[in-house]
Amino acid sequence: MSKYQHIKDEAYAANMQLPKLGLVLFTFGNVSAVDRSLGVFAIKPSGVPYEDLTPDSMVIVDFDANTVEGNLRPSSDTKTHAVLYKHWDSIGGVVHTHSTYGTSWAQAQRDIPIFGTTHADHLTTDIPCAPPMDDAMIKGNYEYETGFQIMNHFNKFNLDYKEVEMILVGNHAPFTWGKTAAKAVYNSAVLECVAQMAYLTEQINPQAPRLKDTLINKHFQRKHGPDSYYGQS
Amino acid sequence: MSKYQHIKDEAYAANMQLPKLGLVLFTFGNVSAVDRSLGVFAIKPSGVPYEDLTPDSMVIVDFDANTVEGNLRPSSDTKTHAVLYKHWDSIGGVVHTHSTYGTSWAQAQRDIPIFGTTHADHLTTDIPCAPPMDDAMIKGNYEYETGFQIMNHFNKFNLDYKEVEMILVGNHAPFTWGKTAAKAVYNSAVLECVAQMAYLTEQINPQAPRLKDTLINKHFQRKHGPDSYYGQS
């Protein structure tokens, strides 16, 4: 058995959640799961339909995107995952999808405004939308640069990747991450849900105001603060 | 067997309807069922996925939100349920969801206008939207105050909780209730259906008028009046 079996299993299980949650059409998405002690992550192979995946079809890649184990070509977005793992040292899983509402906000090149407690239960800011990449980045090492586009946006706006576990890349689509691959998939589903509600909110009331700070803080703290009282832990 | 088994069973069955009716993502919702002779209600445990629920995982809580039986922490919204049971003495079940269209109207901070007979079959007024809570209430005993925010809004606008079995809390999401937990879940599904149709109605005709009083009364009375002739009772 491969010494990477545990992350192959984790990445496989998380990838299989994407079609179940309605977040992908065909192969338009991928999930990876990391083992930091081994310095590698397991990621979906490129272009393989979900129904054909097995744990052993996951590809093992290092943080410079070199394949370490596996017979298939890894996801075309592998370098973006690699960059995020290399520079953000507390994340355990990364997800990329082209989910319907999240991608539409990315195409609209707008941050998703924080309109309610569903959003505030998960993060305290608008869901950021990084601008489309500049031509030099696109023509260069594109997927590698996509990782930097994400990190640069977080740095420019003083966002903390441990609290804001999601971003839209302008004209492209969402990326999310989390402590585990399963949590990163959960975040992709939350982003899609919040994106749909924000769209509908603006249709129902074009002057809908952002959520006020007291409600933002209350909801985020009750789930994530030191005195959180949501869940069983 | 617990002397609370009957309300654990009732609350469990009603909770399991939420994902089946498409009203929740992950754990974003909860249902409770009351036994007034015992002065307690059974409610979903906090943050437990629906597929992991059993009747015995329901938590028994009194009307001051003290846990009476159960090893798990009750829903983070338990105090809101408790306040409603304590003050509205004819309700048998309470539901809270973040259903897509209902939550979007709550985020838009608008009452849902009564546009048609689907709405009038269930209530004779717009579906009320309470304003977002003030900062003192949010920073205080938040979920407890949410119950009062709901009741205060009913009092201010002379609404009768026995007829209007649903409300939106501004920037947050819907709450519904009913004579049983199953009826409260039914009301959550009706609210979501009516919320979607009202959104579409305004998109199709921004000048769509509210339903006239004769039709409101006719439809409500044929289902709920003394001479009602809907159903088999």
Added chain:
Amino acid sequence: MSKYQHIKDEAYAANMQLPKLGLVLFTFGNVSAVDRSLGVFAIKPSGVPYEDLTPDSMVIVDFDANTVEGNLRPSSDTKTHAVLYKHWDSIGGVVHTHSTYGTSWAQAQRDIPIFGTTHADHLTTDIPCAPPMDDAMIKGNYEYETGFQIMNHFNKFNLDYKEVEMILVGNHAPFTWGKTAAKAVYNSAVLECVAQMAYLTEQINPQAPRLKDTLINKHFQRKHGPDSYYGQS
């Protein structure tokens, strides 16, 4: 065995298509099937969930809405069905739903414009929306008058019920009919499909023009004209 078994079976099978086609929530819809030689029709009992229906729970009613056979109360909309069967002598089935998009156009009090060939494959006019009923009709024999509201609208606009097998009743919801109950259900699904596309068409292009007459006639004739060449008959 009841001498009405064949229409009970037909009405049952057609009713069970409504939830399968996504046209009803809970019990918000009903189908009937007629036997003109016997002068009766079979209709869904009022307020009974679809999953509890059996062929034998269908109620047999005459064209004056008197129950002829069956232990349950017939649909609250029975008189509307009876009026349509009594006056339109070639229809074999009637359907009433509160389907999402059709009902939203009814609430918007607008005819559904004929924008494309999907619509023209089934009828050559806009889908008519009768105005909300006047107060005298509502306060009188409401469901009976609903049937006349439908027929009066057809008469006023010279519509032929054999060609236009559907209508919206303003502020209420769709009614459809056809040579059989199954065809009437088919028409309800077509109405919902066309209603959704017309809504989207206006959102995408508020100046979208109606379909021109040559295309209307071509598509309707190839399915319904004397030289039709669609299908296997």
Added chain:
Amino acid sequence: MSKYQHIKDEAYAANMQLPKLGLVLFTFGNVSAVDRSLGVFAIKPSGVPYEDLTPDSMVIVDFDANTVEGNLRPSSDTKTHAVLYKHWDSIGGVVHTHSTYGTSWAQAQRDIPIFGTTHADHLTTDIPCAPPMDDAMIKGNYEYETGFQIMNHFNKFNLDYKEVEMILVGNHAPFTWGKTAAKAVYNSAVLECVAQMAYLTEQINPQAPRLKDTLINKHFQRKHGPDSYYGQS
């Protein structure tokens, strides 16, 4: 066994994907698969429900739309398929649907703007919308002329059918094609997905700009260029 069995099987399997992918209501769609060495294609019979189809119910037709084998009448759109096979010699499958979002753009008589990478992964231009056909074409050999309407639009705008494998016919609905019937179905699903996102993008931001050329080229080339690195081939 028929010497056409392989394309009957291919056409059958591809037709059965349409309802599975949510692209058709009832019989509103059809797929064909060609064998160029035999000069024929297999196509869905007209008006037969998908659940009743078998491989042997597929009809074998030549490029002038004459039936070569089969007891059923072929799809009413057969002549359009025949024209495309006859003139575009590298396509192996053709699909016609009335999918919800694609048809709504066709009814709106608008090209679908290229707003993001999901679109650019598949083609480098807007998805073209041919104008509604002129009256002479409609009154003449309608389905045959529909094929020419598609080809004329490609010629007029210098579009390459090998790269742009999809079109909307104004006031009508989408047609797609590809090297195989399965690929043509894939393209129908991509068109529907892109059509929904483009609709939402304009709702979220009416001033959303088209995707810039560098991103269009990057995404198309990484999937389709000589140095493509998507998938396993």
